[in-house]
Each structure stands twice: as structure tokens, then as C-alpha cells.
Amino acid sequence: xxxxxxFGGASFEHEISIVSAITLKGxxxxxxxxxxxxxxxxxxxxxxxxxxxxxTFSKGEHKKMxxxxxxxxxxxxxxxxxxxxxxxKILNLIxxxxxxxxxxxxxxxxxxxxxxxPRMDAxxxxxxxRYTKYLCDAKKIKTLQYEVLTSNEHKNLTIPYPxxxxxxxxxxxxxxSIVKExxxxxxxxxxxxxxxxxVIAEPFISGVKEYNLAGFMxxxxxxxxxxxxxxxxxxxxxxxKYMDFSRSxxxxxxxxxxxxxxxxxxxFEKVYKGLFEGSLIRCDFFVIDNEVYLNExxxxxxxxxxxxxxxxxxxxxxxxSSLPHAKRPQVSYEYIHSISKAKGK
Amino acid sequence: xxxxxxFGGASFEHEISIVSAITLKGxxxxxxxxxxxxxxxxxxxxxxxxxxxxxTFSKGEHKKMxxxxxxxxxxxxxxxxxxxxxxxKILNLIxxxxxxxxxxxxxxxxxxxxxxxPRMDAxxxxxxxRYTKYLCDAKKIKTLQYEVLTSNEHKNLTIPYPxxxxxxxxxxxxxxSIVKExxxxxxxxxxxxxxxxxVIAEPFISGVKEYNLAGFMxxxxxxxxxxxxxxxxxxxxxxxKYMDFSRSxxxxxxxxxxxxxxxxxxxFEKVYKGLFEGSLIRCDFFVIDNEVYLNExxxxxxxxxxxxxxxxxxxxxxxxSSLPHAKRPQVSYEYIHSISKAKGK
Numbered sequence: 001x002x003x004x005x006x007f008g009g010a011s012f013e014h015e016i017s018i019v020s021a022i023t024l025k026g027x028x029x030x031x032x033x034x035x036x037x038x039x040x041x042x043x044x045x046x047x048x049x050x051x052x053x054x055x056t057f058s059k060g061e062h063k064k065m066x067x068x069x070x071x072x073x074x075x076x077x078x079x080x081x082x083x084x085x086x087x088x089k090i091l092n093l094i095x096x097x098x099x100x101x102x103x104x105x106x107x108x109x110x111x112x113x114x115x116x117x118p119r120m121d122a123x124x125x126x127x128x129x130r131y132t133k134y135l136c137d138a139k140k141i142k143t144l145q146y147e148v149l150t151s152n153e154h155k156n157l158t159i160p161y162p163x164x165x166x167x168x169x170x171x172x173x174x175x176x177s178i179v180k181e182x183x184x185x186x187x188x189x190x191x192x193x194x195x196x197x198x199v200i201a202e203p204f205i206s207g208v209k210e211y212n213l214a215g216f217m218x219x220x221x222x223x224x225x226x227x228x229x230x231x232x233x234x235x236x237x238x239x240x241k242y243m244d245f246s247r248s249x250x251x252x253x254x255x256x257x258x259x260x261x262x263x264x265x266x267x268f269e270k271v272y273k274g275l276f277e278g279s280l281i282r283c284d285f286f287v288i289d290n291e292v293y294l295n296e297x298x299x300x301x302x303x304x305x306x307x308x309x310x311x312x313x314x315x316x317x318x319x320x321s322s323l324p325h326a327k328r329p330q331v332s333y334e335y336i337h338s339i340s341k342a343k344g345k
Numbered sequence: 346x347x348x349x350x351x352f353g354g355a356s357f358e359h360e361i362s363i364v365s366a367i368t369l370k371g372x373x374x375x376x377x378x379x380x381x382x383x384x385x386x387x388x389x390x391x392x393x394x395x396x397x398x399x400x401t402f403s404k405g406e407h408k409k410m411x412x413x414x415x416x417x418x419x420x421x422x423x424x425x426x427x428x429x430x431x432x433x434k435i436l437n438l439i440x441x442x443x444x445x446x447x448x449x450x451x452x453x454x455x456x457x458x459x460x461x462x463p464r465m466d467a468x469x470x471x472x473x474x475r476y477t478k479y480l481c482d483a484k485k486i487k488t489l490q491y492e493v494l495t496s497n498e499h500k501n502l503t504i505p506y507p508x509x510x511x512x513x514x515x516x517x518x519x520x521x522s523i524v525k526e527x528x529x530x531x532x533x534x535x536x537x538x539x540x541x542x543x544v545i546a547e548p549f550i551s552g553v554k555e556y557n558l559a560g561f562m563x564x565x566x567x568x569x570x571x572x573x574x575x576x577x578x579x580x581x582x583x584x585x586k587y588m589d590f591s592r593s594x595x596x597x598x599x600x601x602x603x604x605x606x607x608x609x610x611x612x613f614e615k616v617y618k619g620l621f622e623g624s625l626i627r628c629d630f631f632v633i634d635n636e637v638y639l640n641e642x643x644x645x646x647x648x649x650x651x652x653x654x655x656x657x658x659x660x661x662x663x664x665x666s667s668l669p670h671a672k673r674p675q676v677s678y679e680y681i682h683s684i685s686k687a688k689g690k
Contacts, residue, residue, distance in 0.1 A: 014676040040676045042417060042455060055685060058678035072387060097674075098455070102465050106451030110387060110443070120447050121476070124469040131466070134479040150619065198619070274495065274543070329442075331359040331385040333403035340400060 001317055002088035004034035004075070006104065006115075008057070012174050012195065013096030014040060016245040016302060018057050020093050023246045023303040025052050030313050034086060036075055037062055038094060038104075044068040046077055046086070070111050089320050092117030092300060095245075096170065100300050101127045114323050116316070118279040118299035125275065126297040129168050129200045139270045142293045144286070149189065149199045157185070157201055164204040165189060167196035178204050209287040210295070211254055213264050214305040215272065216280035216315065218322035222272060223315060224265055225282075225308035229254035245302035250310070263292050271297060277324045280304055280315070346662055347433035349379040349420070351449065351460075353402075357519050357540065358441030359385060361590040361647060363402050365438050368591045368648040370397050375658050379431060381420055382407055383439060383449075389413040391422055391431070415456050434665050437462030437645060440590075441515065445645050446472045459668050461661070463624040463644035470620065471642035474513050474545045484615045487638045489631070494544045497534040502546055509549040510534060512541035523549050554632040555640070556599055558609050559650040560617065561625035561660065563667035567617060568660060569610055570627075570653035574599035590647035595655070608637045616642060622669045625649055625660070 007021035008014055025033060035047040039062070046066045047056070056062055068075040074087030092104050092115050102123035108115045118126065125135045129146075136143045147158055148168070157163060165188040167175040175195035177188035192199040214225035228251045268283050271294065282301035286293040298305075306312040352366035353359055370378060380392040384407070391411045392401070401407055413420040419432030437449050437460050447468035453460045463471065470480045474491075481488045492503055493513070502508060510533040512520040520540035522533035537544040559570035573596045613628050616639065627646035631638040643650075651657040 010673045010676075012674045014674075015678060015680045018681070040673070042457075054681045058681040058685070102447060102469070103451045103455050106448045106465070107455060110448050110452060112387075120451070120465065121469045121473065124447070124466045128466065130483075134483045137482060138475075138479045328355045328385070329357045329359075331355075333360060335360045336363070336399040336403040340403070 001320060002032040002034070003028070003091050003316075003320060004036050004086060004088045005091045005093050006036045006038065006099075007093045008038040008040070009094035009096065009098035009104075010038075010040045010042060011094070011096035011098050012170060013099075015054075017093060017095045017099065018054055019245045020095065020303045022052050022054065023248050024091075024093065024306070025049065027248055027303070027306045027312055028316060031316075032088075034088060036068060036086070036090075038098065039063075044070065044075060046075070070107060073112055087113070089113075089323070090115040090117070091304075091316070091320075093304070095300055095302065101169070109326055114325065116279065116319055116323065118276060118281070119324070122276045122279065122299060126281070126299040127169055128198075129166060129296070130198065132294070132297055135271075135275075136294055141267055141270050142291060144202045144205075144293055144295075147201045149201060150197065151193075159201055159203050162204040162206070163201045165192050166200050166202070167192045168198035168200050169196050205286070205288065211256070211260075211264055211285045211287060212282055212305075212308070213268050213285065214280060214282040214301060214308045215268055216319045217272065217277050218318040222265075222269055223318065224268070225305060226251070226253045226310070227256065227261060227264060228252075228308055229256075230284075247303060247307045249307055251307050260287065260290075260292075267292050267294060278319075280319055282308070346665060347377040347379070348373070348436050348461075348661075348665060349381050349431060349433045350436045350438050351381045351383065351444075352438045353383040353385070354439035354441065354443035354449075355383075355385045355387060356440065356442035356444070357515060358444075360399075362438060362440045362444065363399055364590045365440065365648045367397055367399065368593050369436075369438065369651070370394065372593055372648070372651045372657055373661060376661075377433075379433060381413060381431070381435075383443065384408075389415065389420060391420070415452060418457055432458070434458075434668070435460040435462070436649075436661070436665075438649070440645055440647065446514070454671055459670065461624065461664055461668065463621060463626070464669070467621045467624065467644060471626070471644040472514055473543075474511060474641075475543065477639070477642055480616075480620075481639055486612055486615050487636060489547045489550075489638055489640070492546045494534065494546060495542065497531070497538045497544075502530070504546055504548050507549040507551070508546045510537050511545050511547070512537045513543035513545050514541050550631070550633065556601070556605075556609055556630045556632060557627055557650075557653070558613050558630065559625060559627040559646060559653045560613055561664045562617065562622050563663040567610075567614055568663065569613070570650060571596070571598045571655070572601065572606060572609060573597075573653055574601075575629075592648060592652045594652055596652050605632065605635075605637075612637050612639060623664075625664055627653070 005021050007017045037045045037047050045062045046068050066077045068077050074085040077084045090113050092099055102120040105120045125131045162180045165177045175192045179185050179188045212228045212230055215222050279299055282298040282305045284296045286295050309315050350366050352362045382390045382392050390407045391413050411422045413422050419430040422429045435458050447465040450465045470476045507525045510522045520537045524530050524533045557573045560567050624644055627643040627650045629641045631640050654660050
């Protein structure tokens with residue numbers, strides 16, 4: 001199967017997207033893979049697969065490779081006398097802004113390319129942590145209590161300490177702090193507001209049980225990954241997460257009861273159905289007093305959470321064969337015709 | 346001021362977008378206006394202002410006009426030996442799909458064009474009536490009770506009759522029915538599901554008081570239009586609405602108490618702030634027992650609701666001079682550098 005991996009993007013997660021793409025190259029060896037890089041200035045490049053190394057990008061060597069232009073039905077590569085259209089299905093692997101905020105989804109839809117990845121509305125609900133809360137409230141999925149801050153002026157939080165402070169729209173732990181007491185709050189807010197104009201505060205529960213579950217829908221059925229209990233060091237900082245994006249070894253199943261497995265899957269389904277079709281997502285849950293709380297939706301998890309799937313390549317193949325596609329209305333100009341007629345012209 | 350009006354789109358509201366653009370041409374005579382048409386197949390054309398007539402499009406005459414390509418910083422028109430870049434600010438006047446669903450916002454952001462219109466997240470929350478409910482619940486704005494249907498199998502509604510049935514993602518009354526009793530429900534659902542895979546049911550309140558209020562933010566202040574009590578015939582059907590999009594005569598203020606005016610404005614602000622910056626929106630409210638309920642957010646109202654503004658041209662000029670713009674992070678490759686270093690290569 002031909003698949004073009006789209007990665008990079010103008011985002012704080014640009015570099016981890018490169019790492020993710022390199023990891024997937026190793027995991028999807030049975031595919032006929034192409035690599036399309038979106039530079040931070042929004043120029044697309046076709047990357048020679050043999051040059052898929054981190055240093056190609058940090059040294060700017062990609063700039064010598066063919067430029068691509070997004071056009072109807074594909075990425076077009078102009079050659080001296082003609083042009084080549086790269087129209088295979090896309091795997092959207094741009095983490096953070098551009099990829100997970102809905103931008104790339106909109107571009108791919110507009111230019112009629114089929115793609116693996118969250119659609120626009122799914123992206124908006126998962127990219128901004130405030131909107132994830134709205135979604136969960138509407139779908140009756142439990143989440144931790146929260147407070148939204150839109151300026152770093154000192155204020156009294158309604159949530160008891162310790163709290164965790166996160167920029168509303170960034171993943172990968174960027175700008176996140178744990179605040180143990182009020183005296184540390186101002187600094188944490190300054191850090192978070194460096195990255196976003198909206199910040200979210202939640203209770204920080206030391207030692208809380210965490211479980212990650214990924215999955216995707218193909219042919220009207222949800223396929224789940226194994227459930228992992230991720231290793232914890234307070235929380236994963238950016239460099240840890242960075243290494244995390246290059247994970248490719250399958251992990252062990254969490255040892256939890258069937259009942260809890262079922263609960264986690266039910267919550268995953270509530271999140272996924274009717275919104276995330278076309279994408280492989282990872283939901284990160286907390287379990288407190290046997291109740292499941294959604295912590296975060298990763299609509300494009302690092303290296304697509306390959307390490308959670310027993311047969312990752314087959315999963316991607318199934319998903320790629322079952323992508324939703326938007327219906328477009330046919331414009332008949334019947335109203336303009338009828339009005340012109342009524343006017344007698 | 347130079348302003349390019351972007352209209353058309355692959356949507357059920359394609360034709361009313363044309364009518365809207367023709368109306369704005371008459372209302373914004375002081376501007377240096379350009380007209381960029383998005384055909385239903387997603388080709389862009391530069392329309393000769395003297396040809397801005399409905400029949401230009403229904404007869405396909407626009408196809409003889411110059412094609413444009415969306416590129417970094419503008420719409421590019423290729424000429425025989427060179428190219429012209431149209432990089433003026435855009436007024437997004439594509440109603441419905443493409444324009445109001447966030448697609449055009451994403452494209453314009455990605456290619457760094459400044460534009461009047463809702464941003465991607467604002468679009469998602471106003472385009473889909475289900476998500477408008479989520480937003481209102483989170484922001485403590487009252488709305489009518491509702492039920493979401495995702496298949497037209499007969500079912501018992503929890504809402505008492507009469508009900509109004511609407512496709513979740515269409516404006517301009519397309520596919521909308523009033524259902525007076527259960528025997529009429531199946532037909533109404535069949536109609537609505539013609540247009541969307543999700544349908545929303547709400548109580549239909551005959552003779553309910555309705556008020557429309559438009560506004561926009563410029564330089565951190567919200568500027569309100571007058572409040573209109575729209576004329577009612579049960580509800581506006583598509584042909585009525587169609588005519589509505591060509592309105593250009595200023596309407597009379599609704600005769601309501603200052604207290605109600607203040608309540609409507611407070612609700613408008615709750616909707617607008619932190620989400621709709623950059624756009625001129627119209628909120629349609631119901632008033633029941635002195636309580637204000639949000640019915641609908643129109644993020645790109647027909648002919649931009651010019652008829653509600655005392656000085657529409659100045660309003661557009663203020664808004665155009667105060668557009669938000671996205672910050673882009675600079676990628677430094679510091680993580681890749683530090684990892685390469687740690688690995689000793």
C-alpha cells in the first residue's frame with residue numbers, strides 16, 4: 001500500500017514530528033512510503049526516504065529536495081518540463097499546531113486528499129484542553145475539575161493545591177508545571193503564558209493511576225490497542241516525551257481487571273464515535289476510586305502509539321482502507337434561475 | 346482600503362453567497378474591492394467587478410476569467426510571462442460549508458492571509474448546532490432543550506410536540522421542518538437526513554419573541570449593531586432567506602426595554618469573547634419569560650447583516666484594521682542538536 005507520511009509543521013512539536021516520522025519508517029516497512037515535510041515556513045518538500053534522519057532537517061538539507069505544492073487531488077512536484085502529482089493517501093503525522101489543530105485536515109479536505117488523521121471538528125475538541133472539557137461534559141465523560149485562566153495576573157484558584165498548570169493548546173508537556181503551593185503559582189503561570197493566551201489549572205493527584213488506550217475505527221468497528229500503564233516520574237517532561245516519540249518496542253499490558261478494561265473501552269468509544277472517524281487516537285485516562293476520568297485525547301499520538309498495537313502495520317492498513325470522505329453538494333443554480341425568471345430576465 | 350471578497354464555495358449555500366457578495370458590492374462602495382470566487386470544484390477565479398451579477402455564475406461565465414492559486418501571502422494569478430499576487434485582506438463571505446465550517450479559515454491562516462471571518466475553532470462551534478449547545482453549556486448561556494438524532498429510524502422523542510427538526514450543520518433553514526405531531530416526524534427526519542448525518546430536535550415555540558443582534562470586536566471593544574425583531578412566518582424558508590441575503594435597507598430598532606437590551610448584549614459578549622475575534626457575527630436570540638436563550642450563531646451572516654449597522658462601511662473598516670493574527674513558533678532544532686550531541690555524532 002502506498003502511503004505518504006506528512007510531518008513537520010510550524011509548531012512547538014516540529015522536532016518530535018520528525019522523530020515520529022523516522023520511527024514510523026521503521027515500523028511500516030511493508031508499505032510503499034513517501035515522506036512529505038512541511039517546513040516551519042509552510043513550504044512542502046518531498047524527502048528522499050534514504051535521507052529520513054533528524055540531521056537532514058536540523059542542517060536544512062531538506063531545502064535542496066523537491067518542493068511540492070498542494071493542489072486538487074495531490075501534492076504537485078514541478079519538473080523541468082512537466083509535473084508529477086503525488087496523490088496517495090496521507091498519514092498526517094504533524095503533532096501540535098498545523099497537524100492537530102485542524103489546519104492540515106482542512107487543507108487535505110479542501111484539496112480532496114484522503115488522509116489518516118483527525119477531521120477538523122475532532123481536532124478542535126482535542127487540541128484545546130478547554131474544548132475537551134466541553135466535549136466530555138456533553139458526552140457524560142468524567143474529567144478532573146478545572147479552571148481556565150486568561151491572564152497571568154495573580155488570582156486565587158478555586159482548586160486546592162497541588163495543581164497542574166498547562167497551556168490550553170499544547171501537548172507534549174510543553175509549558176506544564178506542577179504547583180505545590182501558592183507561592184509557586186506566578187512563576188508557573190508566566191511559563192505557561194509564554195506558550196498560550198489561555199491556561200488551564202487542574203488538581204495534581206500524586207501517584208494517580210494512569211492508563212493509556214489507543215484505537216481506531218475501521219468498517220464500523222472500533223479496534224483497540226492494549227492498555228498501558230505508563231511509567232511515571234511526576235509527569236513526563238518534554239525531553240522524556242521527545243524520546244517517547246521514538247518508541248517502537250511493544251509494551252506490556254497493564255494488569256487490571258476485566259471490569260476496568262471494559263470501563264476504559266466504553267469511555268474511549270464515547271470519545272471516538274461520531275467525531276474521530278478516520279484517525280487513530282490515544283486516550284489517556286486517570287482512575288480514581290474505581291472511576292475513570294479522561295485526562296487527554298491525543299488525536300495524533302507520538303509515532304501513532306505503534307508500541308501499543310500487536311500488529312501496527314495491519315492496523316494502519318485497515319484504517320487506511322476505511323477512511324471517511326466528505327460529500328459535496330452539487331450546485332444547480334436553481335434559485336438564481338428561478339429568481340432571474342421571476343424578474344423576467 | 347483594499348479588500349478582497351471571497352465567496353461561493355462547495356456548499357448548499359453557494360448561491361446565497363453570490364447574492365451576499367453582490368449586495369456587499371453595493372454597500373462597500375468606498376472600498377477598493379476585489380472579488381474572488383470559489384467554484385464548487387474548489388477552483389478560485391478573479392471576478393471582474395463589472396461582472397458581479399448572479400447570471401455570471403449560473404451561466405458559467407466566470408470560467409473564462411483568470412484562475413487564482415492560493416499561495417503564501419496571497420492568491421496568485423499567472424499571466425503569460427509573470428504572475429500577480431493578490432495579497433489584500435480577505436473578507437470571507439462563503440456561507441455554509443467551506444466558509445463557516447472552518448475550512449477557509451484554516452487555508453487563509455496556513456497561507457498567511459489576513460481575513461475577516463471566524464477562526465477555525467469559532468467556526469466549529471457555530472457551524473454545528475450540537476457544538477453550539479456544548480459551548481453555551483460551558484459558558485452558562487441558556488439555550489432550548491434539545492435532542493440529537495443520528496439515524497432516521499423512528500424513535501420517541503423526549504421533547505414534547507411541536508418540535509423543530511434541523512440538520513446539525515446547515516444554515517439558511519435548509520432541511521428544517523416544524524413537526525406538530527408524531528405522525529409527521531418520520532417525513533421531517535427523512536428530509537433533514539438528506540442534508541446531514543446528524544439532526545437536532547428542539548421544542549418549537551409558536552410566536553416566541555425573537556431578537557437578532559450583530560457585532561464585532563475592534564481594538565478590544567465590542568461594537569454592537571441595533572437589535573432587530575425579525576419578521577416571522579413560522580420560520581423563514583430557504584427562498585425567503587435567499588431574498589434575505591440581499592437585504593441592504595437599514596431596519597428599525599426593536600422596541601424593547603433597556604434592561605432587555607443589556608441582557609442581549611451580555612449574552613452576545615459571552616459568545617463572542619475569546620472565540621470570535623476577527624469576525625462580525627449575528628446572534629439570534631429567543632426571549633421567553635424575560636429570559637434570553639441563544640438560538641443560533643451566524644459567524645458569517647447574510648450580506649454580513651449590513652442592514653443592522655448604522656454605518657456598515659466604517660464598521661468593516663474598523664474590523665479590518667483590528668484583525669488577530671496567529672503567532673508561529675520559531676523552530677531551533679535544539680532538541681535534535683542536543684540528542685545528536687548526546688549520541689556523540
